[in-house]
Amino acid sequence: xxxxxxxxxxxxxxxxxxxxxxxxxxxxxxxxxxxxxxxxxxxxxxxxxxxxxxxxxxxxxxxxxxxxxxxxxxxxxxxxxxxxxxxxxxxxxxxxxxxxxxxxxxxxxxxxxxxxxxxxxxxxxxxxxxxxxxxxxxxxxxx
Numbered sequence: 203x204x205x206x207x208x209x210x211x212x213x214x215x216x217x218x219x220x221x222x223x224x225x226x227x228x229x230x231x232x233x234x235x236x237x238x239x240x241x242x243x244x245x246x247x248x249x250x251x252x253x254x255x256x257x258x259x260x261x262x263x264x265x266x267x268x269x270x271x272x273x274x275x276x277x278x279x280x281x282x283x284x285x286x287x288x289x290x291x292x293x294x295x296x297x298x299x300x301x302x303x304x305x306x307x308x309x310x311x312x313x314x315x316x317x318x319x320x321x322x323x324x325x326x327x328x329x330x331x332x333x334x335x336x337x338x339x340x341x342x343x344x345x
Contacts, residue, residue, distance in 0.1 A: 223312025226271045229263045236305040237262070244301070245294045249287050269321055270314055280325075281332060292338035295326040299338075 224232065237259070241250035264275035302322045306315050330337040 221309065221311040224270070224306065224310040224315045224318060226267050226273065228310070229266050229270075230259065232305060232309060233262050233266065234259060236302055239305065240298065240301050244297050245291075246297060266318070270318055281329060290330075290333060290335060292330060292335055295330055295335070296338040299323055299326050 234255075237250070237255055240246045241253075241255065261276070261278070264273075265280055267273045268276040299319075299322050303319045306318055327337050329335075
C-alpha cells in the first residue's frame with residue numbers, strides 16, 4: 203500500500219480516509235462483496251438461487267479484469283446467460299448498477315474505480331437494449 207493510502211472496508215463507510223484506486227487483485231473481494239448483497243437482498247435474488255457462486259465468481263472476476271486491466275482472462279459471451287433470465291426490467295438493472303457503485307465507492311476512489319462504474323452503466327444499458335427492455339437511464343456513472 204502506498205503512503206497515505208488506506209484500504210477501506212464496508213464497515214468504514216463514513217470515516218474520512220483516503221481511498222486508493224481499485225487494482226486487479228481487488229476484483230475478487232470486491233465482486234464477492236457485491237454479489238453477496240444482490241444474491242441475498244433485493245430484486246435479483248431469484249436469479250442467484252441456483253447459481254454456485256464459487257464456480258461463477260472466477261468468470262465474473264476474469265470478465266472485469268479483462269475490461270479494466272486488459273488481462274485477456276475472459277473469453278465467452280457475457281450476454282448469453284442473461285437471455286435466459288425471465289422478467290428482467292430496467293429497475294432490476296438500476297439496482298445492479300447502484301449496488302455495484304455503492305460497493306466500489308465504499309472501498310475505492312480513482313480513475314479505474316470510476317471506469318468500473320461507467321462500464322457497469324454501459325453494460326446494463328447495452329444488455330437492456332439487446333433484451334428489448336426500455337433502459338432505466340443513459341450511461342452515466344457517478345464519479
